[in-house]
Amino acid sequence: MPADFENQSYWHERFASETSFEWLIPSESFMAIILPHLQALSGRRHATRVLQLGFGTSDLQNCFRSRGYVDVTNVDYEPLAIERGQQREREAFGDVKMKYIVADVTQLESGLPPGEVFDLVVDKSTVDAVSCGGEDPLARMAAGVRKCLADGGIWISLSYSSSRFDAERLPFDVEVAAKIPAPKLKTTDPDIYHWCYLLRPN
Known part of the structure; x- marks a missing residue:
């Protein structure tokens, strides 16, 4: 990935014209991996609270809502992403019920409402950026x-890297939830995979 993927200026310029883009795999494919874990969490007494980090111009939040999960908070540090997300939800459902917050995913404590907690945190290649x-x-x-x-609660993260969470100081136990083959242009191309990680606090 180019180094400027970490810079807000890159995303501001990109989202000025981009209205829809899915990183690595379609949202429905990611949702198929998430759903069994989400259903397990849904056995609790309260509605499952979901936090999506760095949603950009993906439609993953609409996949949650279409399955009845409305307590979804979508965070991105680029305000244009907020506009895009609300627009896509309104186009799909006729209104906006999910939450959209401008916040930096590397400074969540200062960006989220004090004391708010979530049962499921998801990101779709935000860890890569x-x-x-x-x-x-x-x-x-x-x-x-x-x-x-x-x-x-759990964190489910999609990444292109087979070693994304190898750092020793992360406060999670990490397992591979899925290994997804990337599409090939030619049958002779090498096998490349995208990695879906399940992280539980340790």
């Missing part, structure tokens, strides 16, 4: 996620 800034931003992101997870 954050990691363009090195290990420290990823460590700050992970620490923020850990603090805003409810008891029993």
Whole structure:
């Protein structure tokens, strides 16, 4: 990934014209991986609270809502992403019920309402963009996620990297939830995979 993926100026310029883009895999494919974990969390007494980090111009939030999950908070540090997300939800459902917050995923404590916690945190390659800034931003992101997870909550992260969470100081136990083959242009192309990680606080 180019180094400027960590810079807000890159996303502002990109979202000025981009209205829809899905990183790595379609949102419905990612949702198929998330859903069994989401259904397990939904056995609780309260409605499942979902936090999506760095949603950009994806439609993953609409996949949650179409399955009845409306307590979804979508965070991005680029205000144009907020506009795009609300527009896509309104086009799909006729109104906006999910929450959209301008916040930096590496500084979640200052961006989210005080004391708010979530049962499920998801990101669709946001960890890859954050990691363009090195290990420290990823460590700050992970620490923020850990603090805003409810008891029993989990983080599901999609990445192009087979070693994205190898850093020793992350406060999570990490397992591979899915290994997804990337499309090939030619049958002779090497096998490349995208990685879906399940992270539980340790």
